[in-house]
Every structure is written in C-alpha cells, then in structure tokens.
Amino acid sequence: MDLRSSPYSPGAGTRPAVFVGRGSILDRFDVALDRLEAGRSDDAPLITGARGSGKTVLFNLMVERARERGWFVGAEEAIPGTQMSALIALMARDVLLEMSTRHRFTDRVRRALGILKAFASVSVAGLRLDINAEAVTGTADTGIIELDLRRLVLEIGEIARLQGIGVLFALDEVHIIPNEDLYALNAALHAAAQRALPVSFLGSGLFPSWQATGAEMADPTMVTSYISRAETLSYERLEPLTAADSRRALTEPAAGEGVRFSNEALAAAVDFCEGSPWLLQAVGAVAWGHAPGSPIDQATMGITLIDVQNRLNRMFFPRLLRSCSEPERRVLASVAAADGHRLHVESLYELLPDVERPRHVIRRLANQNLIDLHYQHFPIEYGEFDISLAVPRLAAFCGPAGPPSTHPR
Template sequence: MDPIRNPYAPGAGQRPPELAGRDRELEQFEVTLERVAAGRPERSMVLSGLRGVGKTVLLNALRSQAVKRAWGTGKIEARPDQSIRIPVAQAVHAAVREVSHRHRDPDRVDAVAGVLKSFALRTAAPDRKGMRWTPPVDVPAARGRADSGDLELDLVELFTDVATLAGDLGVGVGLFVDEMQDIATDELGALCGACHEISQQGAPLVVVGAGLPHLPVALAASKSYAERLFRYVSVDRLPRDMADRAWRRPAAEEGVEFEQEALDELYRLTDGYPYFVQAYGKVTWDVALGSPVTADDVREAAPDAQAELAVGFFGARYDRATPAERDYMTAMADLGAEHGDGAIATAEVARHLARKPQSLSPARDGLIKKGLVYSGERGSVAFTVPHFGQFLRSR
C-alpha cells in the first residue's frame, strides 16, 4: 500500500493518529481542570509506567487539554545531572506568557515577572552542564520574593504569584514534568512540598509528572505525604479491544480494513505495548498489497519490524551500557527466561554471575542512572523497557 498514506506513527512522544485506551485519564483531567479553576481542591497527577507505553504522549495530551481551556502551561524534561530551578523557571515563564497578554493590569504582570526573574537568578553559579538563564523580561528582579535559595520556599512563592495571576482570568497554571524520576531526591521533596502548600491554599496550579514505574516510590521517599498528594495513574499496555482500535480506526480513514487473524497476530507480537503497536502497524502497512490486511502480511512484515526495533528501540539502549552493565542485563534476561520476565532479585543476579552482590553494585547503579533498569522495591530490579529480556536472549 502507499507508504505516503501510512497512518501509523512510532516515535518518542509522537502522538499516534488514534490515542486508544486513554479516554478515562483524559476525562478525569478535564474534571481536574474545571475543579481547580473553580477554586475547588484537587490533587496533582503522576503517570508511571515502562518505556514505550505512551506516558509522554499522554502527558502532552493532558497539556493540550489545559491549553484549550486557556490555561498557562509549561513543560520540562528532568535530567539526573541538572537542577530543576532553571528548567522550572523556563516552564513557568512560558506559562506566564500564555496568560499575561490577556491580563488588564500590566503592573501586576510586571510584578510576577520580577518574581520569576529573581527565582531564576538565584542560581549562584551555572549548573553542572554550565547552564545559566535569565528570563527575557525588561523588569527588575524582585527582592525578598522567591530568592531565598531554599528551593521549596522559593517554589511556593513563585507558584503562588503565578497562580494568582492566572486566577485573575478564571484559569490556572499547569506544570508538566517528564522523566520525573530523574529529579534529585532533595529537589523532588521541594517540589512535593510546594505542591502541598499550593493545594492547601486552593491556588489554581497543578503539577503533572510522568516517569518510570518506581516514580511513586521515589516520591514517597522524598516526602512522607506524597502518596496522598498526587493521583497516581499506572500507564500500561493496551487491552485487546483498545489495541484493535489503534490499528483499525486510522486504517479505516484510509479505506483499509484488517482481517481478524491479522489483528490476532499483531496483538501476539506486540502484547499491546503502544510503541510496538505503532511500529508493527507501520511496517505491516508498507508490506501489505491491499485491503484487507491479512495475517500473512503481518508475518511477512514482522522480521522488518523486529529488525527496526532491535536497532532503534533496544539496540540504542544496549549500546549505552558498559561491558559490566551488559553482563548484568544478560544475567537478568537469563533469569527472566526461567522465571518469567519481571522483577529479578539482585541476589539471584549475583549468584548467576558467581559474584558477590556488593561487587555488582556499580553496574546496577549505572543501569538505574541510565534508565535501563529500575528498582521498584529493595533487593530487586527489572527492565524499564518491555520485551528487553527477549531482545537480549535473541542476541
């Protein structure tokens, strides 16, 4: 079939033509936006799940909902070696720009811009990446507001002033944080503390975070009340009917149908993981000669899809690991074949490699920092990428 008309879109954070299986989350967030704008109490939200399940896509979709309601929004992607002060300042600046042009009191807008400037400039020196940023606003930095150097206090003051500015217009502010698990524990605690204070004030500001499956554990470790502060949403693979919808609806718009056996084979190969759904759908479309798409088309396309995933999705991650880290992951994959891919006890990995657990700590910690494995509970590890164990065993 015509590859130009191919409707499927595998990509990092790229929204598929049919966002199947996320209706409930989108509807719940609509309620959150209305409640917060009306001054009613509501929790911020945290999305967690493996790589390739569509967390970033959903995060962007939630932000789009806020934009449609004329909220001020900003987004950051956390990094393990970077403080969040400057990224938050940049995101909040974007949110202020989205609401300030509608505000009737320019002096009030300038006052908030001055607070934002003082917050950003409080960074004493460039961070570890040499990053320094000054908001491009022609106002002096405020004194004695959001400039204490205590991140939690500064966030509370910044969020309060920005939320009040948006509240004057009957809307709110949304801060969207991707890769939230990469925020340092002390800064994660500061962000939680600020969210707690803002929610108690009833200020119209929400934080929506997305991260790996251990993000709820990381939040709880940073603040004891974090488990009550957020509404946690586990983003997982698509159930069968939603996966079928993700294949069928975009194809139907192009006048193409799928045989039921083709859908059966696609789901068997993908397990409903959204990234795989798009990847196999795209390659199958290119291989198929016409409508309806058959199971033979899927089987013919499967090696191409697997080869593409082996290079771009799995291989790129494997190549980032050191030899010691690769040995550790290979041991995890071997053990996964015996017990089913999932969480593996670190003690079992040590026994498999005939090593002392302490000697493997650097490899395990390196893999966690690189986002290749995560530790959902003490003494166990699991891959952050679905089917990664299968990929390693096939090498």
C-alpha cells in the first residue's frame, strides 16, 4: 500500500494516531493539577519505563494539557553535561516571561526576573541568559545551589498563587541529571509544597525497575530519607500495553484509512511486539509497506515481522549493547534462554559459576535498563529476586549463542 497514507508513526517520541493504555495516568495528572490549583498538596509524575514504552509521548501530552488549562510551563530536555541549575534557569525564564505577558503583578514578575538573573550569574556557568531586568541580589545568589534553587522556586510559586494558576517545570531525559542535583530540586519542591504553592515538576527518563529501597548504592532512583518521606517525586512506571490495547493501537489507525487486519495477522503482531507502543508503530508502518491491500493477512505479517526483527538486529540492538562487557552479554544470553520467563538469581549463578562478582554485573545491566529486577527481599546485595529482559525482542537477538561479541566497543 502507499506509504503516504500510512497512519503509523514509529519515530522515537512521536505521538501515534491513536494513543492507548495510558488514560488513567493522564486523568491522575489532571487531578494533581486541580489539587495544586486549589492549594492542596500533590505532584506530577516522574515517568519511567522500558525503551519504547511511550515515556516522551506521555510527557509531551502532559505538558500540552498543562498549557491548555493556562498553567505557566517551562519545558526542556536534559543533555549530558548540562547543569541542572542551567536547565532550571532556562525553564524559569520561560515561565516568568510568560507571566509578564499576562500584564498582572508586573512589578513582582520584574523582581523575580532580577532574582533569576542574579541566580544565573552565580549558579550557572557558561550559559548566556538574556534577561531584560536589573539583577536583584541577596535572595537566590548565595552560591549554595540547594538554598538558591529553593528561594527561586518559592519566588515563582508566590507569583503563580497571586495569579491563581500553577507552574510546571517539565524535564525530559531526567535520568541524565546527577542525584545530588535531583536532591536539590526535591528540596525546592518540598519547600513549595509546605507553603501550598502551585508548583510541580514533571519528569521523564530511564530508571531501573526496582523501587526505592533505602540503599542508595543499590538504587539510583533513591533519594535521601528526608526527601523520600516528602514524596515530592512520584515515579510512574509504564508497563507494557495489554493485548487489547495493543490491538487497538494497530487496528484503529488502519480503520481510519479503510484497512483491516486478519485475526491471524493481528494476533501474530501483538505477540511479537510484547506490549511495546514503539514496536507496534514500527510493525504497523512496515506491514503497510509490504501489504498489497486490505486486509493485511498472515502471510504479509510473517514477512513484516522478519523484516522488523532484522532491522532491530542490524541497527538497534548493536548500538544498545555496544558497551556491554562479556560477562554482561553472558547474563543477557542466560536470561534470554529462559524463553521470556523470569529467571531466579540463584539459577543464574548456577548457569554462570565462573562470572566474577555476578551481582555487580547484574547491577550494571539494571543501571542500563537492559534487565528488570523483580524483588522478593531488599536490597540487591542480600535479597532474592527474579530477572527478566527489559527490552522487547532482545531475547530473539541474543538467541541460544548470546549477543554477538563483534559489536563495536
């Protein structure tokens, strides 16, 4: 069929024609904004999940929803090597400039811009931040990032409360940010929550599958015990789509173009994609190109799935695993050999008796979000847990012999 009419969007972070399976999370986000506007405590989520689970799509939808209801939104994407203070400064400038366009409390907004200018001059290195205001010193320019960030956020939150609307700082790829910077952000958000200010933080990024355990070295999503109790960041892990939602993601866009799938083709596609929204879009797009017309039948789907797996094997998985050590590849191969089932950690040790410090190998793979850990007891050093692959179709790539060892290192 003509690819120009394909309704599928397989690009990373590209919104699909039909968005399925995450409606309850969006509804909960709306509730959080309602509560914050009413002066009640709540928070936006920090969205995490496997690669291709739709984190960025959901993140962008939430940003759009906040803007539609009139919230002041500063949104950025974290880039390796960029200071958290620089990202906050950029988002704060966007928020304050938007506040200034509404022509209310202009003196207060001008003062906040001056505070931001002083903050940037002390806490942000190498960033050109064009702010048409005189620097206001003595508030957020001590050089102590935790203190300055808290005072800046409180100043902005107070103006938002005066205007009767909220502020959302939104940061994609937040896993790039060092833990100590997240601690400072948490402290600032907690201070705003204590004052019932309508300020929230929306994040999206890759984090390991374990929950907060109290063991910081074992858990990179861990925050300090005080901040953990404050609960200013709420992790929302995106699980694979159900079979019913997976079918909708394929059939509803096609139906809009007058195309349908045979039952056999649809079942094969849903099974192949393992609930991954990104893979569903990729399979739909490739099937559209292979199919001579409607319906997309089982034979066409068979060709499609071989094609998609080959593309993953050539272009996606080699890059994904290029930094894996030989012990890490052997762990992946052993988990893949479990045929999609969880493998208990003790069984893994029996399969790989010669791998040195296996728990460190497991931790490194979890930190790369290549495996999921399913705990029975905490923490990782002492606990019992099962292991599964975190990336759809990775088991097929690893195969009986394991991932190829000729990947670029």
